Amino acid sequence: MDHLDALEAQSIYILREAYKKFKKLAMLWSIGKDSTVLLWLARKSFFGHCPIPLVHIDTSYKIPEMITFRDRVAAEWGVRLVVGQHTQALAEGMGPEKGRVLCCSILKTEALQLLMAEKGYTGLILGIRRDEEGTRAKERIFSPRDRNFEWNYKDQPPEFWDQFKTDFAADTHIRIHPLLHWSELDVWRYIRREEIPIVDLYFARSGERYRSLGCLPCTGRIKSEATTVDAIIEELERTTTSERSGRAQDHEDTYAMQKLRARGYM
Amino acid sequence: MTDTLTPPATARESMSVVLVGHVDHGKSTLVGRLFYDTGSLPDGRYEAVARVCEDTGKPFEFAFLLDALEEERDQGITIDTAQARFRTDRRDYVLVDAPGHKEFLKNMVSGAASAEAAVLLIDAAEGVQEQSRRHGYLVHLLGIRQIIVAINKMDLVGYSRETFERVRAEYLAFLGELGLAPRNVVPVAARHGDNVAAPSKQMPWYDGPTILEALDHFQARPERRHLPLRFPVQDVYKFDHRRTIAGRVESGTLAEGDEVLFSPSGHRGVVKRIERWEARRTGPAEAGESIGITLTEQLFIERGDILSHPSHPPRVSQRLQARLFWLGNRHLAAGRPYVLKLTTQEVTCHLEGIGPVVDTATLAARAQSEVAKNEVATVTLYLNKPIAFDAFTDMVETGRFVLVDGLDVAGGGIVLEPVEGDYSI
Numbered sequence A: 001m002d003h004l005d006a007l008e009a010q011s012i013y014i015l016r017e018a019y020k021k022f023k024k025l026a027m028l029w030s031i032g033k034d035s036t037v038l039l040w041l042a043r044k045s046f047f048g049h050c051p052i053p054l055v056h057i058d059t060s061y062k063i064p065e066m067i068t069f070r071d072r073v074a075a076e077w078g079v080r081l082v083v084g085q086h087t088q089a090l091a092e093g094m095g096p097e098k099g100r101v102l103c104c105s106i107l108k109t110e111a112l113q114l115l116m117a118e119k120g121y122t123g124l125i126l127g128i129r130r131d132e133e134g135t136r137a138k139e140r141i142f143s144p145r146d147r148n149f150e151w152n153y154k155d156q157p158p159e160f161w162d163q164f165k166t167d168f169a170a171d172t173h174i175r176i177h178p179l180l181h182w183s184e185l186d187v188w189r190y191i192r193r194e195e196i197p198i199v200d201l202y203f204a205r206s207g208e209r210y211r212s213l214g215c216l217p218c219t220g221r222i223k224s225e226a227t228t229v230d231a232i233i234e235e236l237e238r239t240t241t242s243e244r245s246g247r248a249q250d251h252e253d254t255y256a257m258q259k260l261r262a263r264g265y266m
Numbered sequence B: 001m002t003d004t005l006t007p008p009a010t011a012r013e014s015m016s017v018v019l020v021g022h023v024d025h026g027k028s029t030l031v032g033r034l035f036y037d038t039g040s041l042p043d044g045r046y047e048a049v050a051r052v053c054e055d056t057g058k059p060f061e062f063a064f065l066l067d068a069l070e071e072e073r074d075q076g077i078t079i080d081t082a083q084a085r086f087r088t089d090r091r092d093y094v095l096v097d098a099p100g101h102k103e104f105l106k107n108m109v110s111g112a113a114s115a116e117a118a119v120l121l122i123d124a125a126e127g128v129q130e131q132s133r134r135h136g137y138l139v140h141l142l143g144i145r146q147i148i149v150a151i152n153k154m155d156l157v158g159y160s161r162e163t164f165e166r167v168r169a170e171y172l173a174f175l176g177e178l179g180l181a182p183r184n185v186v187p188v189a190a191r192h193g194d195n196v197a198a199p200s201k202q203m204p205w206y207d208g209p210t211i212l213e214a215l216d217h218f219q220a221r222p223e224r225r226h227l228p229l230r231f232p233v234q235d236v237y238k239f240d241h242r243r244t245i246a247g248r249v250e251s252g253t254l255a256e257g258d259e260v261l262f263s264p265s266g267h268r269g270v271v272k273r274i275e276r277w278e279a280r281r282t283g284p285a286e287a288g289e290s291i292g293i294t295l296t297e298q299l300f301i302e303r304g305d306i307l308s309h310p311s312h313p314p315r316v317s318q319r320l321q322a323r324l325f326w327l328g329n330r331h332l333a334a335g336r337p338y339v340l341k342l343t344t345q346e347v348t349c350h351l352e353g354i355g356p357v358v359d360t361a362t363l364a365a366r367a368q369s370e371v372a373k374n375e376v377a378t379v380t381l382y383l384n385k386p387i388a389f390d391a392f393t394d395m396v397e398t399g400r401f402v403l404v405d406g407l408d409v410a411g412g413g414i415v416l417e418p419v420e421g422d423y424s425i
């Protein structure tokens, strides 16, 4: 077993634990590379099926290609797609000009909160990775959230030997992170090996590409000539810039991401 | 192994190493330093930390490269584990920075449990402290056998060889009592980079490896495919006409046509097919793989059963003898039910007997009727029904378990060889 085989086997193990232990389970699909890899791994875990519904939180500010890609792949792979949108906040004029951190916490976090309450999900699978940024590095694979969606990062339950937290109080939920141990390069090398379809926005057009995908107003492109997966891997092997450097909400203040995530941001 | 050629980049070995030690002895600084000295820092990270330090009127802290939470930087302590990735010519590393404060022992265990090797770090000026011993003990209990010791802050003791030798002797004596022998003991000054990635000019008397070189001397985890087969059933799927038994091969190999024994249920069956979807691997499944199997005959199989080859079955019993560490706020005590989880088996159990309870900081053993947080004890557990397991020394994956108290994992244990009649309090 090589490195990618080991990562894959561990993620499958986690996904199968989640599926076994949670009756009301959903998987967040942001249409980005990580959650698309996650979807692929779910199909591996369940022998070509994806018995877990996919949730996409559509802020209405998403890059249009993302929505096209989402609908095409969902149809091809026959997955159950649940789209959540905070229509009320949008009607009241919520948008990035109201403040990026506020916008994120309403159109993403609160929208997710409303959808989860409506559907009664108690387990939510997300494609976050420890190497993305400092607070994610501290995450557990099975990570509890309280009834207000809050993450108590100062007092997390122990987690070892692949024995996960699957018992929880009513009104709380568990976030499940099957890609926590992957790096950005691992993800791309796996995409190459498995030939997983990925939205075009990651590939360079006119000397620029997206390295991380979010909402149109708040996600920047990086200078890049990488038009293929191979070229992206080569670029990442050389780069020293961090992956989320193009995501505006991370840079609002030093601890912006910690605050967003403590309140339930994904 | 695989039939296609793997590109060299993915064939690189990856190793997870945990850094443990007493609070403030400089773990985060050492990890930050390794991160920095190997050129692995993302752009702007160094500058961002320099800015935070300047704003708060503090000297530059390498530890801040790792400690990401506001509370961690304000108090200068690590609350939960952080990690740094870097590479040497030999392999890729994930270095896990575990918290040193006693209160966060559960986080230290969470970070250390999956590591293949450990660096135990001690402040030269303070010498061996309570958590230096506790962490040494837990690292040993978790089964980590590859360790090095770093004696840090050598600048504070004038780079003195005598001090180094004294701290070294004291700690080696403690580790020796546990049966642990570190490969190297390295004098370092993490803040200044002495003997971290480059040899120190301040300590010409030391001619051993730097921390980075010592890491490269660690050996990769031995392959588990030559051990007897253990395949715990994780779930049984029926998405189509097939009944697929899903699970991960924990050790050994499993091939089509193999006769297998299910324990504890006692069923026997023959493997019809190894099921994979879009997999690059074909043929027998080996340790580490998450797969599915179908059987030639339909049997009623449930999550928890462990498949083995009948010639090398696991043990089955309703009683377990274990060495257990406790992390829960509520003491482990007789009369209360706990859920024991061993691989995918789950069973309610009760504490039947307690042997000596060890204070892991002093190794002093006392007779007690309960086990408190951060204590280690030899216990006998009585289970509601029999389960399948192995002794930890024979088989790691099926020889360890956790105990759940209420909603949370509150302790972990390793299964000992059963000793006849040794069940008394």
Ligand SMILES: Nc1nc2c(ncn2[C@@H]2O[C@H](COP(=O)(O)OP(=O)(O)OP(=O)(O)O)[C@@H](O)[C@H]2O)c(=O)[nH]1
Residues within 6 Å of the ligand: B021, B022, B023, B024, B025, B026, B027, B028, B029, B030, B061, B062, B063, B076, B077, B078, B079, B098, B099, B100, B101, B152, B153, B154, B155, B156, B188, B189, B190, B191, B192
């Ligand atoms: N003089 C000197 N100070 C050091 C050295 N290494 C670390 N320190 C200082 O020791 C203090 C504690 O260092 P940390 O790296 O935060 O300690 P830690 O072991 O990670 O602490 P916890 O994770 O909270 O247990 C900081 O102020 C460091 O600057 C060293 O080599 N020399």
